[in-house]
Amino acid sequence: MDCKHANEHLVDYLYQELDADEADRIExxxxxxxxxxxxxxxxxxxxxxxxxxxLLEPSPSVTELLLKEAARAxxxxxxxxxxxxxxxxxxxxxxxxxxxxxxxxxxLGVSFYAYRQTSPPPSDGELPVPDEIGEPAPxxxxxxxxxxxAPQVAQTNLDRQEAKQQKEAEGRAGAAVGDKVVxxxxxxxxxxxxxxxxxxxTLDGTRPKTVAKRRVGRRPAARAKPRPxxxxxxxxxxANEAFDDLDSNALGALGGGGGKRDGHxxxxxxxxxxxxxxxxxxxxxxxxxxxxxxxxxxxxxAQARKASxxxxxxxxxxxYHRALEEDPGLRRTVGPEVRRCAARIGLDGxxxxxxxxxxxxxxLEAEMSEARRREANQQRAARKKAKPAKPKAVxxxxxxxxxxxxxxxx
Amino acid sequence: MxxxxxxxxxxxxxxxxxxxxREGNARAFEHxxxxxxxxxxxxxxxxxxxxxxxxxxxxxxxxxxxxxxxSYKRTAKFTTWLYTIARNLCVDQSRRAKHRQHxxxxxxxxxxxxxxxxxxxxxxxxxxxVDRQAIGRELQQRMEQAIADLADEQxxxxxxxxxxxxxxxxxxxxxxxxxxTVKSRMRYALERLRQELEEYRDLAEAVQVS
Numbered sequence: 059m060d061c062k063h064a065n066e067h068l069v070d071y072l073y074q075e076l077d078a079d080e081a082d083r084i085e086x087x088x089x090x091x092x093x094x095x096x097x098x099x100x101x102x103x104x105x106x107x108x109x110x111x112x113l114l115e116p117s118p119s120v121t122e123l124l125l126k127e128a129a130r131a132x133x134x135x136x137x138x139x140x141x142x143x144x145x146x147x148x149x150x151x152x153x154x155x156x157x158x159x160x161x162x163x164x165x166l167g168v169s170f171y172a173y174r175q176t177s178p179p180p181s182d183g184e185l186p187v188p189d190e191i192g193e194p195a196p197x198x199x200x201x202x203x204x205x206x207x208a209p210q211v212a213q214t215n216l217d218r219q220e221a222k223q224q225k226e227a228e229g230r231a232g233a234a235v236g237d238k239v240v241x242x243x244x245x246x247x248x249x250x251x252x253x254x255x256x257x258x259x260t261l262d263g264t265r266p267k268t269v270a271k272r273r274v275g276r277r278p279a280a281r282a283k284p285r286p287x288x289x290x291x292x293x294x295x296x297a298n299e300a301f302d303d304l305d306s307n308a309l310g311a312l313g314g315g316g317g318k319r320d321g322h323x324x325x326x327x328x329x330x331x332x333x334x335x336x337x338x339x340x341x342x343x344x345x346x347x348x349x350x351x352x353x354x355x356x357x358x359x360a361q362a363r364k365a366s367x368x369x370x371x372x373x374x375x376x377x378y379h380r381a382l383e384e385d386p387g388l389r390r391t392v393g394p395e396v397r398r399c400a401a402r403i404g405l406d407g408x409x410x411x412x413x414x415x416x417x418x419x420x421x422l423e424a425e426m427s428e429a430r431r432r433e434a435n436q437q438r439a440a441r442k443k444a445k446p447a448k449p450k451a452v453x454x455x456x457x458x459x460x461x462x463x464x465x466x467x468x
Numbered sequence: 469m470x471x472x473x474x475x476x477x478x479x480x481x482x483x484x485x486x487x488x489x490r491e492g493n494a495r496a497f498e499h500x501x502x503x504x505x506x507x508x509x510x511x512x513x514x515x516x517x518x519x520x521x522x523x524x525x526x527x528x529x530x531x532x533x534x535x536x537x538x539s540y541k542r543t544a545k546f547t548t549w550l551y552t553i554a555r556n557l558c559v560d561q562s563r564r565a566k567h568r569q570h571x572x573x574x575x576x577x578x579x580x581x582x583x584x585x586x587x588x589x590x591x592x593x594x595x596x597x598v599d600r601q602a603i604g605r606e607l608q609q610r611m612e613q614a615i616a617d618l619a620d621e622q623x624x625x626x627x628x629x630x631x632x633x634x635x636x637x638x639x640x641x642x643x644x645x646x647x648x649t650v651k652s653r654m655r656y657a658l659e660r661l662r663q664e665l666e667e668y669r670d671l672a673e674a675v676q677v678s
Contacts, residue, residue, distance in 0.1 A: 104662040116505045124530045129494040446521045
């Protein structure tokens with residue numbers, strides 16, 4: 059081995075990166091060659107010197123931080139609420155079909171719920187017929203379906219089924235003479251009182267005198283002064299107005315009986331002179347009375363819908379009025395139905411009804427102005443038809459046309 | 469964690485420890501950290517020259533290891549990965565501090581004075597006797613300066629070989645150059661250091677640098 063070859067491998071030898079045979083050969087050369095041996099010694103000396111340079115020690119805080127971070131990174135952590143929510147949202151965002159499906163389900167659900175809450179009767183036979191109206195003429199005591207109950211649809215359906223069954227069972231207990239049907243007491247009243255119940259009425263809207271007397275006797279304060287007209291907010295409906303009912307119902311359900319009434323009080327959109335000051339803790343008797351009233355309101359409402367269905371619109375309006383007298387909280391529910399009935403009774407009927415039914419005055423007035431507008435339009439159209447058709451316009455004279463042509467053309 | 473487990477982890481290679489950490493054993497990472505943080509810190513420190521910056525970069529290196537643990541494959545050598553990260557961070561830092569000026573300890577405290585107090589005289593003491601301390605401090609400064617004066621490639625090879633004990637083959641992999649080039653750079657680095665510290669060679673044998 060010559061010095062050149064040894065020098066080439068000196069660094070390898072210094073750092074012991076040679077295999078045993080090669081290292082032996084280098085060592086043999088180094089024993090013979092003083093120059094290469096000195097070179098190696100100087101490198102070893104430099105290395106030893108450099109190894110005496112003190113080294114920095116890592117800061118304990120850095121070590122601690124890194125260990126914590128390392129432990130946290132491999133720690134299996136259960137996804138929290140926000141992580142799961144974020145994951146769900148990511149899924150929705152990444153999958154447009156799922157987003158569309160979720161929106162569709164939401165819209166359908168809300169629409170169905172709102173529809174079941176309002177359940178307007180069909181005006182032209184195209185809308186689905188609610189259960190109460192589809193029934194044969196009820197002569198028994200209708201059970202309160204939704205008025206003072208929790209707002210869940212399922213519960214409402216159950217109540218309706220119960221009411222149906224009770225109606226069938228008690229159908230023949232009520233008296234029916236001609237077209238005058240006497241309503242029995244609500245289902246919770248004793249059966250013996252049914253024909254003479256305080257809510258009894260005839261379908262033409264007149265209340266039996268004995269019943270009226272009894273009502274006056276029981277609630278003199280409510281009857282002593284004339285019932286003031288409820289102020290109802292006019293103008294276009296808000297898009298989310300259907301939710302107001304849901305909220306008020308929910309509030310009512312939370313607060314116990316009389317949910318709609320309480321809900322409207324809280325929403326502050328309906329100002330009623332008949333509403334007394336808020337009663338934080340109504341007495342049991344008052345609660346029972348309130349319950350009774352809302353049951354009665356449901357009965358009136360059912361009758362009104364039936365009358366509306368069979369085309370007796372004026373009568374239906376009177377029945378709606380009765381229902382509102384019992385439970386002003388029904389205003390939102392019956393509003394569209396009242397408008398539909400009012401649209402079918404003509405201007406004279408409207409004027410008459412407006413005098414007699416102060417609680418419906420707002421709707422009737424609106425409908426009257428609408429009817430007047432329709433009538434004016436019809437008259438205008440009739441006048442137009444009556445006038446002889448004008449002769450067709452004479453074609454423009456050539457001279458007039460020339461005025462637009464270029465002078466050079468002449 | 470029992471003593472037996474700790475010993476068992478101590479015997480594992482870097483790659484085995486990394487795999488254990490990836491599978492959720494945080495103690496495996498602790499072993500890795502204790503094994504490598506000191507040489508990596510000094511590698512970085514000799515590269516960037518500022519202790520606080522070196523600590524920040526050390527932290528960053530191991531944070532990247534933690535983040536990348538999930539994608540680590542055992543076929544890759546852990547130290548190659550580790551020093552590649554460290555080197556890249558050092559290069560980035562050097563670029564950022566390109567115009568950074570080193571303050572020499574020989575620089576006068578007051579500008580314009582040529583024979584007044586020097587910065588080196590104001591360095592906190594508390595070590596050995598004055599003579600040995602003076603010699604030791606001076607030697608240390610010269611050694612540090614000699615390392616700093618090396619060409620970047622030579623310094624990197626020297627630091628990885630001397631501080632981290634990486635074989636030339638691995639250094640070549642980290643630096644992306646042939647192994648022979650790495651050996652040449654090592655030889656140039658040793659020759660340069662020998663030249664710079666020639667006058668201290670005898671002294672170095674007698675004086676313990678503190």
